[in-house]
Amino acid sequence: MNEPTWKKRLFTTSLFAGALFAATSPFVAVAQEADEPVVETTAAQGDEAEARQQRITVTGSRLVRRDEVAESPILTVGQDALVTSGLTTVEQYLNTLPQITPNLSSQSNNPSSNGRAVLDLRGLGSGRNLVLVNGRRGMPSFAGGAVDINTIPSALVERVEIITGGAASTYGADAVAGVANFIMRDNFEGVEVDGQYRAAMENGDAVEWGSGITMGSNFADGRGNAVLSMNYFTREVLGKGARDFSAQASSTTSIFPDGSWNTGTATPSQAAVDAIFGPGLCATNGGGGGFGFNPDGSLFCTGVAGNPNRNIVGYTGPESAIATAFAPDLFSYNFEPDNNLILPLNRWNVYSSVDYDINDYVRAYGQFIFTNYNAEQELAPTPAGGTTGFTIPVTNPFIAGNAPLQALLASRANPTAPFAISKRFNALGGRVGSTTHDVWQMTMGFDGKLMGTETWTYDVYMSQGRSTLNEIQTGNVRRDRVQTLLDAADGGASLCAGGLNLLGNAPISQSCIDYISLTAKNLTEIEQKIIEGSIQGEMFQLPAGPIQTAFGIQYRELDYDFQPDSGLQPGIVAGFNQQLPTSGYLDWYDLYTEALIPVVKDMPFAEEVTLTAGYRVTDNSRSGTSDSWKINGDWKVNDYLRFRGGYQKAIRSPSITELFAPVLNNFPTFTNQDPCNTSVGSTTNPEYGRAGANGAQVQALCAIQSGLAGGATFNQPSGQATGLTGGNVNLSPEESDSYTIGFVLSSPFTGNSFVESLGLTVDYWSIELDKQIGAFAATTIVQRCFNRDGANPTYDPANAWCQLFERDPSNGGVINLSQTNTNDLALETSGVDITGRWGVDLDTYGALNWNLVATWIEAYKSGTTVTATDPMYEYVGTIGSLTGSAVPEWKFTLNSTYTYDDLRLTLATRYIQNMSHANRVTGGSAASNTNVPETWYFDLNGSYNLTDYVTLRAGVNNLFDQEPRLYTPNVQANTDPSQYDVVGRSAFVGVNLRF
Template identity: 25%
Template sequence: MFYRTAMLGGASALALTISASALAQTTPAEPAPTGQQAPAPETAPASTGGDEGIVVTGSRIPANGFSAPTPVTVSSAAQLSAASPTTIGDALRQLPALSASAGPRGAQTSSGQGGAYLNLRNLGSTRTLTLFDGKRFIPNDGSGQVDTNLFPQALVERVEVVTGGASAAYGSDAVAGVVNFIINKKFTGLTGGVQGGVTTYGDNPERKADLSYGTKFAGGRGHFIVSGEYFHNDGVDDRVNRPYSAASCQPISLPSGSATARDFACNVRVSNAAFGGLITGPTALRGTTFDANGNPVPFTYGSQVTGSTMVGGSGVNPQFAPLVAKLDKKILYTRASFDVNDNLTVFAEGNYGDVFNEYQVGSYSNQIGSTALTLRNDNAYMPAALRAQMATAGVSTVTMGRYDLDLPRTDVNVRQRTLRGVFGAEGSVFSGLKWNVYGEISRNKRNLDLKNDLIQANYVNAADAVVSPSTGQIVCRSSLTNPGNGCVPVNVFGTNQVSNAALNYVTGTNSSVQVFHEYVASASVAGKPVKLWAGDLGFAAGVEYRKQDFNQTVDALSEAFNPITNADGAYRVGNAKAQRGAVNVKEAFLELEVPLLRDVTLFKSLDFNGAVRRTDYSTSGAVTAWKAGLSWQIVSDLRLRGTRSRDIRAPSLYELYQRGTSAYNGQLFDPLTGTTASNVRTLTLGNANLRPEMADTTTFGFIYSPSFLRGFNASVDVYDINIKGAITSLSAAQELLDCSNGSAASCALIQRNAAGTLTQVNIVTQNLAAFKTRGLDFELGYRGNARWLANDAKLSLRLLGNYIDRYMQITPGVKPVDLAGQIGVAPHWRMTQQTNLDIGNFSLFAQGRFIGGGFYDKTTAATDLPQRSFHGQLLVDTRLTARIPGAVKWETYLSITNLFNQMVNPYVVNVQNDFDTIGRTYRVGVRFTY
């Protein structure tokens, strides 16, 4: 089936080529846009700025007409800013291969912390090597993720995305590929701009400003550039004003005896807690809630009531997750170079970044499920009517589930301060060989504060309020035996009952400070020193040493024992642990480009490209990555390419050394009991015994550049990636499912209380057996004159697409499930179409983004959740630009993303996915260049 799809993709590309011939003009067309995968013309010079004449190879060997067999997608600065004029990370998420990348939008928990992390093929950001001008950039923390918010967007000339077979040439950790941000190092002049935006719902206002300057000095022997950028958006804490959240749709547990354990429903409410408190037991008193003043009132239950959910009724709508994280970033980049002589240039560059993210945890503080309150009949705040009911029922305690509307929401604050310095030299020697050496010293300090985080034991003590027999005052019961414990009583019956003193007692700031260092020393040489029978032999070789270390300190309560959960960590969420770790890596690589045939029958050219890299990790020993590929130019119009490679990735510092970070799942389905558990704690742990993962990657495809239609290119590439010993952390839901399917390893990570109720799931990084994905990439592009519109009209068309045929993780003892076709994970189709029309001093850009639909969750059994397929989403973006020529070139623009305000299906909003959940956004801006 898949190979039939691949053939259809190729046939479609050729059909579109023929149909596009109608666009050809009698006048010469412009060159193909730099974003195409097709090779640039052999005569194209190396670029020193702008979009024209860029040679892209996907190789470390300097380009001279050779195009490596590895697929490369390139986006110019103009294309990126037109697609998304906010941050460069958001712009890259428009590409199908990167649409699963993380960003401030859709922040759900503290795990992403609002950063912009690139994720190729949804294989994970740690399997995507992100380079800054060909060099490594310091990760934010021990996860190894690089935040692209720190890159100076105004000076990014283009971004090259190498998909597959990249570890041997570019470095370890490139299992999914490489994203390389190329900086315009020769920029001269002054350019800047300002921009503002807001959504159609009147929220998430944003503003942006940047200014860049470049100049030559010392008679042209030196060059200096500096660029500064500021960006701010307010974020959106709650999504309840969006229609899909107001609908509150999700899978819910069904009563015992139903055909399936769960089903889809809307207007889902919480059945075991309420603002102001809800009595959930004993049965005789179940269903009593309280108004704002603490008076008992009946709780209205809906239908399909289970232990934690129901449809309808007066319960709480659980759509609490934040929609957009607040982002405030200030970055500065500077570079100076000096030509000592014709063969020697020295350079230095520096990056400074101050990036702040803020958002609310995805729920109010609460006491539900395993942490529900147990209240005695002598509670000082208990309404008399409830006390009388307890006496009639003959019970001395009741259980209360509660959402704390009278406590401020826990607020996540993340501040990253980054300093990076690079010093190096480059030049050339005999036979045109080019060499480069550099050293990097970087430091990142991350402050993570969870403000107003509930101290669970303190809250339980505060809720257990009694009248002091000696003073007649309301005090905590615990203070009767320990008068100096500082406990301040809290009235849990009703809302707005918490005093400032009580607030300070029951909440605190859960904080951690992590300092991360990276040191890199690298040397390389490349060129084409030898002429062979069919052309020049090219090679690149180099060595690199890098060291990374981190040290994290935390507040005392994060390490304290919590009697409510019987685990370390006094707070409801967070509870980071003091930890540290270090790793050093030594690498050496060699890449060869061997021309095999030239200008013989059926072989206009045949070239071999191969590379090998030996990497020695201090934690796990040495491994080898390699690549072998062929590029076959059959005729001038058609080139075939193919690559086979072994790619590698070692565990990150977190994956090795993390002591444990906790969080709570508000609702977690337990397939063993067929019920949904509330407030289940998850604890993320490292594993010092991890080994490097290895991936075998195969790609093959073609590029068609018809001579009868200059400016048109089409490419189709098939890829197959098989990761062995994949390093990953299964989700809590997946571990529960694996356990129910017979995995003893997953069952060992799950904890239950004496009643068999789910209480904790440990998330431990593991070397799983395999991860396999297979798919098809295609790209069609045309750029030329459009004189049928106007004499000076220029038209650019581009279509990028990805089809996923297989996406599966294979764990020993567990039946594998192919997730290809599941929304939020691996929808079969992702496509982006871009059109740009220039007429005189005006430009119109239009973009269509299609994310295919699919099944909600293909892992579910037929007896669990009915399989259901949902439609995809088509988003249309547009931008209108007007230019004012002159000595100072000005342009103004209006940008509208999600023009038709297409919103995500209410049933899939809680699925991690790349659907738009924000809605229509307007932006206006002005730029100048001098």
């Protein structure tokens, strides 16, 4: 859109001219029909695949084959598994698979993806795998190129094929971890209506329901087919207060609805404090949260965590406002009930496709996908404190009637100085982000057989799409206007009715609310254009068979534009994050080729041996030229045993946001990870903290950074630090190396009905990512400043790690922590995938079948590459406070299915191994970083074909009502809501009608 160059026009013209020539010209090649196919079932979900005699393309390869043998491990999820599971969105089902790490989902509230959902293969991040629709890139909904998988209409998904271990040479940059290929149902005839309702059984909430209609018909004597599918889905909101596990906050906050005074170094005298609260009961700074205000404007002491002599003193407000997990010795506001646990969602999907055989050599096809949905995020009311707090002059008229406050202010070293106040603006309501998301993609192309050949085929297409996200934010506070009202001699009464009194729960007039409120409107637009052409066929004959080759050329462009409300610029707003406009443009020119070379055929212990090689060269408009390649081998010993393996080199270009995102405020999770923190959890561990062997040096560095005395109380005032995140235009592409090796074993006992259906696949995989793009973690930056990993042995405040953050002089908390993107990270992961199947025929009593999908993670190492001695930390068996951070060592799903005539019952057993907290890997204490036990889920579902045209289904998910695993610090809602079920036991009913 920003670069209509002569190069692009020449590329497009050449591509379509070549396609027209290929479709109408003779092309002579030596060809010989292959043997009849031997079918390998690559799935452990759904029914066994039936043998098909037509040519097919297997995900992970550009070559059309006469069998379903995959050169790399593929997991296939069929339509039956998606429908009968009772899970109403595709993301919910796919996130249960062991190859996928649950990441941002349509249920994520904070952090939120505005109702969108992504796939994260192997935990490498959603930007390192591709989502394909019929083998072609889907329309991105994120600046990094990730596809919202809920924009793909589930009603028309025939199956989902997931290949991991790298596929960049086949499909292009981003396929570092692999691809998920959504294969849509084609040649659909008739009318199909489907509907489903699902709700929590205990409370009747968490309601989800959807319905859809699909129509298809052949035309022109069977030469064409047209399909139209329309689907609607809705999900009701569920607040965190609706579940006991999420009703209490698990992290502290010093920002209260009735306000608090953060004294900093300007503390009142101990004598003045003792006169109000009693001798020795309250510190001069009021405690960990400062001095709090009761609803009537009086003061209370907030206490100090772990210090029984510094409890909450003088609090007269409602007990429900206290996060009881931290009472009685520390006051912290319970903000959780004001948040969403599950986001409400309303979504429309429209899908249409048409294809028509123009002649024996040309088929025209088209596809159109449109999705519209509305989602709503709600956070607790706006907190403004610390560096985003306010100051009140001692001449403010609302202080006049507060004698205890006046006495404390007068006892300070500078009694006339303004004082700092923090406030949570409950009067404005929660922070609500309402989004409307429109996504469409249109694909048109031609494919067919090259005239004059037997095996050569071609495919050329154009694809264009757009994603538009409109967001309206309410609940924001204008910081500048609040300060104007506080500074006014009349308390702001001349600007809005009654003025603004932040001391206690004084009412705020509607005119004042209107004056300080900010409704923000943000617009995000993404456009993607793709032009691609390829040909493939058999080159010439070798003794073991013909060499198959494919050649292709692709042009792709991605244009991103984010226009936030002007009121969200830094320095104005408190509430949602500050924002600045971001835009960027990238394009890619790719050339690729692939060849399948038969090496041996019909030899002893080698019925067939083949090699597959692929190469792709990519020219990126920002990072230049790079290449990726693969070489895979397949050794079929006999009909019962096959070995496979391969090596792939992949690259990933930096995304638009990684390059161009402006530096803005962020709030990284940072609970009890600060070596300066004087709370109990941080003094016991790690060894580089205040209580460690070098405690004196730690305290000295803390004092230098903050300006506070070394023995002063240092307290991170909430579960988050204040950081600065942004892009880096100097980023280079990531590089990865991956390999797989494994075997496929089928039962040789074909005459024994008890064991003839036995099947097993075992594949070892390994992925190493170098020059990884990302930001240093908050804990890494701060702790390395204090000599973690030997990064600052002299405890020098000028050390490079120490220069990446500052400290709030009022409490010593970490602020302005710099987290801009670099290429200084690395990641290594490896493991084993296991799939198995077994079935038993019970004669007249039906049949039993078992399908297993399991993954064992051998290694998941992450680290920095700033110096050659930087360690790689092992995170297998851990869970953290970031989305997509769970790495259980074992995870599996076992489906046990009983069928009898038209009845089908399935018990799905899902297992997630116990995990320790990721913070413990780098020395975090057990008291502050809790673990999660192993988790079992059981889902029971069934279907019954009432007639040839009506199928009923029903089931119960989370049969034994397993509550989510709670841990601290967590992702959100005291748990990881993408990894664990937050609804509880739920039931569903559905019906499918066919005409």
